[in-house]
Structures are given as structure tokens and as C-alpha cells.
Amino acid sequence: MRLYNRNGILYIDINGKRTSSKLQDTPTNRKLLENQYKNTEFYKKFNVKTKGKTVLEFCREVLEEKEKKLQPTTIRSYYSLFQSRIVPFFDKKYPHEITPAKIKDWYSTFKDRTTLNTCVTGILIPAFENAIIDGYIQATPFIVKFPTLKSDYEMKPFTLQEIDLILTYKENPYKHFLGVAFFTGARTGEILALEWKDIDFENKTITINKTRTLGITKNPKTKSSFRVIDMLPQCEFFLREQRKITGLSQNVFLRASGKIFSHSGDLAKGWHKLLKSLNLEKRSIYQTRHTFASNMLSNKEDPLWVSQMLGHKNLNITLEKYTKYLKVEKKGRKTTFLDDEYFSFAQN
Known part of the structure; x- marks a missing residue:
């Protein structure tokens, strides 16, 4: 924009288009026009079109x-x-x-x-x-409905046989971590953030009140994610084994270097290498969470208990995700799936 005087009147030149401001050429008016250069009302007043902000x-x-x-x-x-x-x-x-x-x-x-x-x-x-x-437009263009999109993500839970195969493999670098994952259904970030003060061996509970992602330990996103969950016997087995390794540290799980994991991506390379070694289909480590839910529900565990273990906001979320695995609701937990005799890793 350029201001210039014609017969004592201020004119505005914008990209070669000249328009009279109808204001006297005074220092005050020049300052006023300059200050209002990007103001929508100014351009409406003097009929000077501008594209404004992008x-x-x-x-x-x-x-x-x-x-x-x-x-x-x-x-x-x-x-x-x-x-x-x-x-x-x-x-x-x-x-x-x-x-x-x-x-x-x-x-x-x-x-x-x-x-x-x-x-x-x-x-x-x-x-x-x-x-x-700000007056740049009069209506929003976002009146179009979202298209029907099908997510490429697919739940592919592990079978009981595959769980046992993974947890008994001697070259498994994440055996104890996966043992906790398979038998709690906790999110990967929640497990990485666990500290030994969160583990209560006496009352057989685990407190989940934080998550680990992008190198930061923070509060979970939702209130329902703050929870105290049951420590199943299989989970306790792996936690006690892990305590022999990192029991003197603050965090339950650490890298081989002794440093804390930054996020779940740190496990990806070793995880996929493990699956390949065992000739198992490649899938994300998050499938351990789906594995817990699907196996528990398939074995007639109480859906409400499963929902609470997962940290879902309500039972409907659990049922919506895992309906196909739900058979017959039963109060209390069925013991067949959790029988130590089934899993070879517990037979010592």
C-alpha cells in the first residue's frame, strides 16, 4: 500500500488501484490509514478489496x-x-x-x-x-459430511499357543514386558511408564497413573485411564522376574543400557524381529492389548472386569470393540485360561 496526496486529499494505491480516502492529508490521518491497512472494515469503507490473511x-x-x-x-x-x-x-x-x-x-x-x-x-x-x-468470510465451507472411511487397522490378537510360544522363546528381549502386556491389557506407554512404587505385590494390584510417549512421562489422556488393576498370577510371575533385573531402579522396565524407554517405538525393531524368528504374522505390539481382551472375553470373563482392566470409559466401548469375542457373561473370573498348568513358562 502507498499513500499519496492529490489536491490535499489522501489517496490509497494498492497494486496499481487508486482509491480516494476522502480524508485530508494530515499526519494524523496518514497514521490512521497505515494502522488500519490490514483491517477489514477499512477496506470495506473505502471499497478496496484485499485477500487479507491466508x-x-x-x-x-x-x-x-x-x-x-x-x-x-x-x-x-x-x-x-x-x-x-x-x-x-x-x-x-x-x-x-x-x-x-x-x-x-x-x-x-x-x-x-x-x-x-x-x-x-x-x-x-x-x-x-x-x-x-474477523469479517473475512460470512460462512464456513465445512458443511460437507465426512466420507465413509474404512480404517486399515485390524485387530489380530494372538492365540494362547502363540502367547506361550512368545513368552518361552529364550531369545526374546522383551519377555517380561510382554508378560505384563499379555496379562494386563495395559497400553504400551502405560507399561513403559510403570515404576516399582506402582507395583503392590502384597495386595496383588498395579496402579496405572501415567504413560510414556515421545520421551515424556505424562498423565493419561482420560480420567478412566487412571486405574488400579488386578495383578494376575501370570503377570506377577513376570514382574518378580523383572524385579531381579531392575528392582533397584525407579522404573520397572529399562533398556539394556539402563536408560528409560522413550516410547513404544523403541520396542518395534526388536518386536518385529521376534515375530519373524517365531514365524508369526507381523503385527503391532499394541495387539497384546487386544489379545488380553479377546482371550478374556472368549473365556467368559466378566466384561465389566475386562473393561476396568483396559481403562475404558464405560462398558459400551469394550463391548463395541470386542463383541465378536463375547460369549456368555459370567460373574467372577473363569480359571481355565488363567491356570498356570496351561502355560509352559510357569512350569519350573
């Missing part, structure tokens, strides 16, 4: 606000999605240029509904709401 600028403002409220690991995830999914499509575009049709095209590039939902509800919708408030 979509990405509005998104960055939303992310800056989220930084004040969210945990570091969560905000990293937001910024990662911003860079990988939002920037490529919305770069150098302005709010008024985005139409519902363009949003629909962008939706078609997603294969995962969770990722799409985070981008839209967590970043873009607040950004466009701010654009409306």
Missing part, C-alpha cells in the same frame, strides 16, 4: 492458542498433521477461496477418519470461525 495464518493462530492448553506430545501431533495434511492443500489460499466443493475434494485424500477429524475439528473449523469473526 488460511494457514488462521490455522497457525489456532495452533498457538492450543499450545497454551495442550500437552507437548499432543501439540506435536497437531503440528505434524498441519504440515503433512493441511499445508499442501491450503498453502497460499485465502478463506474466501475455499468452497464446499474444494473441501469435498480434500476429504477424498484421506483414508483414516481419525486423522481427518483431528485436522477438521481441531484446526480448520476454529480457523474458519476466526475468519468469520
Whole structure:
């Protein structure tokens, strides 16, 4: 923008388009016009069109606000999605240029509904709401329904025979960790964050009140994740064996170097090598959680107890995920699955 005087009146030159401000050329008016250069009302008043802030600028403002409220690991995830999914499509575009049709095209590039939902509800919708408030647009283009997306993720729990094979393999570097995982259903980050003060051998319980991810030990995301769970005999076996290794340390599980694991990804390479050695299908270590739930429900364990062990918000979440494994509800825990005679690792 350039201001110039014509017959004592201030004119505005923007990209070669000259418009009269109808204001006298005075120091006060010049300062006023310069200060209001990026103000929407100013351009409406003098009929000078501008594109204003870009979509990405509005998104960055939303992310800056989220930084004040969210945990570091969560905000990293937001910024990662911003860079990988939002920037490529919305770069150098302005709010008024985005139409519902363009949003629909962008939706078609997603294969995962969770990722799409985070981008839209967590970043873009607040950004466009701010654009409306600031007067850059009058309505949001996000009136298009999410497409039907099928997740590539599939639950592939291990069988009892596979569990025993994994836990008896001599070259298994994570034997004790996996023993706890298979017999608690706890999330990988929750197990990595366990400290010996969380383990109560006398009352046979384990307190889960934190998780480990991206090198940070933090509180779990939901209230239901804070829980005290039963220490099953099989789990106790592996915890007592682990105590012989790291019992003098603060954390239950440590790397061979004696340092704490940063996140579940630290286990991936060794885990996949273990599965390959045992000729087992490659799958994520998170399947240990599904294994616990599916095997317990298949063996007629109380669904409510399973739900509490998993840290689900309510029973409906457990039943929705694992309905196909549910047979007949039974109060109390069935002993067949948890009989030490079944597992060879306990026969010493």
C-alpha cells in the first residue's frame, strides 16, 4: 500500500488501484490509514478489496492458542498433521477461496477418519470461525459430511499357543514386558511408564497413573485411564522376574543400557524381529492389548472386569470393540485360561 496526496486529499494505491480516502492529508490521518491497512472494515469503507490473511495464518493462530492448553506430545501431533495434511492443500489460499466443493475434494485424500477429524475439528473449523469473526468470510465451507472411511487397522490378537510360544522363546528381549502386556491389557506407554512404587505385590494390584510417549512421562489422556488393576498370577510371575533385573531402579522396565524407554517405538525393531524368528504374522505390539481382551472375553470373563482392566470409559466401548469375542457373561473370573498348568513358562 502507498499513500499519496492529490489536491490535499489522501489517496490509497494498492497494486496499481487508486482509491480516494476522502480524508485530508494530515499526519494524523496518514497514521490512521497505515494502522488500519490490514483491517477489514477499512477496506470495506473505502471499497478496496484485499485477500487479507491466508488460511494457514488462521490455522497457525489456532495452533498457538492450543499450545497454551495442550500437552507437548499432543501439540506435536497437531503440528505434524498441519504440515503433512493441511499445508499442501491450503498453502497460499485465502478463506474466501475455499468452497464446499474444494473441501469435498480434500476429504477424498484421506483414508483414516481419525486423522481427518483431528485436522477438521481441531484446526480448520476454529480457523474458519476466526475468519468469520474477523469479517473475512460470512460462512464456513465445512458443511460437507465426512466420507465413509474404512480404517486399515485390524485387530489380530494372538492365540494362547502363540502367547506361550512368545513368552518361552529364550531369545526374546522383551519377555517380561510382554508378560505384563499379555496379562494386563495395559497400553504400551502405560507399561513403559510403570515404576516399582506402582507395583503392590502384597495386595496383588498395579496402579496405572501415567504413560510414556515421545520421551515424556505424562498423565493419561482420560480420567478412566487412571486405574488400579488386578495383578494376575501370570503377570506377577513376570514382574518378580523383572524385579531381579531392575528392582533397584525407579522404573520397572529399562533398556539394556539402563536408560528409560522413550516410547513404544523403541520396542518395534526388536518386536518385529521376534515375530519373524517365531514365524508369526507381523503385527503391532499394541495387539497384546487386544489379545488380553479377546482371550478374556472368549473365556467368559466378566466384561465389566475386562473393561476396568483396559481403562475404558464405560462398558459400551469394550463391548463395541470386542463383541465378536463375547460369549456368555459370567460373574467372577473363569480359571481355565488363567491356570498356570496351561502355560509352559510357569512350569519350573
